[in-house]
Amino acid sequence: xxxxxxxxxxLIFHLTGTRVMAQCCASGNPFISDAEQPALQSRxxxxxxxxxxxxxxxxxxxxxxxxxxxxxxxxxxxxxELQLGYGVTKWLTVMGDLGYFFNKxxxxxxxxPMRGYGLGDAALYLKFNLYSNAKARFTISPxxxxxxxxxVFDQEVDHVKLPISVQPSSxxxxxxxxxxxxxxxxxxxxxxxxxxxxxxxxIESENFYYQYxxxxxxxxxxxxxxxxxxxxxxxxxxxxxxxAIRENKEIVESSGYNVTCFTPQLTxxxxxxxxxxxxxxxxxxxxxxGIQMSFGYALSLRLTKKIDFISIQARRQAxxxxx
Amino acid sequence: MNRMIxxxxxxxxxxxxxxxxxxxxxxxxxxLQSLTATLNPIEAWDTTIIxxxxxxxxxxxxxxxxxxxFRGSGKTIKYAAGECCVGxxxxxxxxxxxxxxxxxxxxxxxxxxYHP
Numbered sequence: 001x002x003x004x005x006x007x008x009x010x011l012i013f014h015l016t017g018t019r020v021m022a023q024c025c026a027s028g029n030p031f032i033s034d035a036e037q038p039a040l041q042s043r044x045x046x047x048x049x050x051x052x053x054x055x056x057x058x059x060x061x062x063x064x065x066x067x068x069x070x071x072x073x074x075x076x077x078x079x080x081e082l083q084l085g086y087g088v089t090k091w092l093t094v095m096g097d098l099g100y101f102f103n104k105x106x107x108x109x110x111x112x113p114m115r116g117y118g119l120g121d122a123a124l125y126l127k128f129n130l131y132s133n134a135k136a137r138f139t140i141s142p143x144x145x146x147x148x149x150x151x152v153f154d155q156e157v158d159h160v161k162l163p164i165s166v167q168p169s170s171x172x173x174x175x176x177x178x179x180x181x182x183x184x185x186x187x188x189x190x191x192x193x194x195x196x197x198x199x200x201x202x203i204e205s206e207n208f209y210y211q212y213x214x215x216x217x218x219x220x221x222x223x224x225x226x227x228x229x230x231x232x233x234x235x236x237x238x239x240x241x242x243x244a245i246r247e248n249k250e251i252v253e254s255s256g257y258n259v260t261c262f263t264p265q266l267t268x269x270x271x272x273x274x275x276x277x278x279x280x281x282x283x284x285x286x287x288x289x290g291i292q293m294s295f296g297y298a299l300s301l302r303l304t305k306k307i308d309f310i311s312i313q314a315r316r317q318a319x320x321x322x323x
Numbered sequence: 324m325n326r327m328i329x330x331x332x333x334x335x336x337x338x339x340x341x342x343x344x345x346x347x348x349x350x351x352x353x354x355l356q357s358l359t360a361t362l363n364p365i366e367a368w369d370t371t372i373i374x375x376x377x378x379x380x381x382x383x384x385x386x387x388x389x390x391x392x393f394r395g396s397g398k399t400i401k402y403a404a405g406e407c408c409v410g411x412x413x414x415x416x417x418x419x420x421x422x423x424x425x426x427x428x429x430x431x432x433x434x435x436x437y438h439p
Contacts, residue, residue, distance in 0.1 A: 061437065069368065069436075111394055159385035159417075160400065163392035165407075208389045246390070246410060253435075254406035291367075291406040291437055 038141040038180055039129035040087035043309040048083040054298035060288040071109050075293060078102040093127040101168045116166035119151035125176070137184025147174035172212060173201040192221040213242030213256045235263040243289055254290025259283055273306040351423025353379035358416055360402070364432035367406045371431060374399045377418045385417035391433065404433045
């Protein structure tokens with residue numbers, strides 16, 4: 001019983017584990033590291049397939065819309081991501097994800113759109129169950145991880161290389177550390193907090209030198225079980241990215257941002273441990289250094305399957321004994 | 324089994340390396356004569372037209388910028404860069420055909436659009 005309650009809580013936060021890339025059309029995967037969840041129980045596997053549509057169009061200067069441009073530009077991204085998590089031991093969970101872009105398109109008035117597509121980045125995380133008290137429904141789960149730029153970073157159209165902003169892969173290794181703390185409150189509620197840090201490695205090639213700024217994310221989660229199979233999640237998340245560095249160690253003044261998003265989410269639990277979630281990202285506050293296209297909104301749909309191998313084994317043994 | 328998984332994950336994390344193979348290509352019958360831009364420097368989001376002049380048979384043209392983006396293709400192309408790309412940018416033009424390949428670069432300075 002206690003185990004099931006703990007697993008349910010894990011799944012609730014697994015399903016809420018979203019992250020938005022606050023820049024409109026930055027290269028690399030747009031969201032979901034899915035680090036924002038506690039470690040899984042031993043021999044529990046979760047697999048999730050997420051689809052996300054995002055739209056951006058408004059240029060920002062600091063915290064205000066910038067309207068002194070004589071053209072309009074919009075960006076939209078259709079993206080899917082497969083995530084896998086497995087509780088190797090009771091203290092260690094291995095997680096991975098892989099992204100694919102159906103399109104990553106920049107539209108400018110009167111011009112042909114620029115469209116990138118293909119495999120994005122892959123990520124691997126080790127998550128630790130530092131402290132877990134099932135009775136108090138309290139967990140502390142730090143994790144470390146790495147993103148691998150295995151996808152497309154040199155896409156061309158008619159021998160013309162697309163700009164970095166629509167390339168599917170970020171082209172850079174990234175190192176991530178984070179901590180997730182969750183606490184159940186009463187029978188139907190849970191609160192959680194999450195802090196993450198990301199460091200991007202320098203991208204250096206024959207004629208390319210670029211380093212994304214470091215990133216901090218802080219999020220607060222509220223979960224409420226509305227009825228037996230339906231839960232509501234509300235998330236407030238702040239994402240900060242420092243300015244990037246380019247050739248000759250020059251700081252890219254129009255890079256980096258500070259964006260706060262609100263993410264409401266509904267999750268329905270079906271039979272046989274299938275879960276369907278729908279959620280959206282709405283910016284509440286945006287601050288962009290220099291002039292940058294800002295994040296507009298995103299809508300996502302996620303299907304998750306959980307497999308508890310220990311429960312399956314226990315059922316098989318029980319059946320064998322009864323026979 | 325669990326130890327194997329942990330070892331596999333750790334080794335993947337640790338043993339990340341990348342290699343890059345470079346191949347020198349001959350110029351063949353291609354002679355690159357010039358690579359010019361109509362405007363330089365340009366303000367962010369303004370456009371400059373870059374043209375490459377070369378001789379050779381059945382030439383094809385490839386373009387790459389470390390910052391900014393192109394419109395069109397072929398021997399003449401439009402280049403523009405947003406505020407994100409303010410600075411001295413390198414545009415590389417590659418001219419190639421069945422006999423070989425030649426490349427050249429031109430530096431375009433992009434200045435800020437923002438004048439408070």
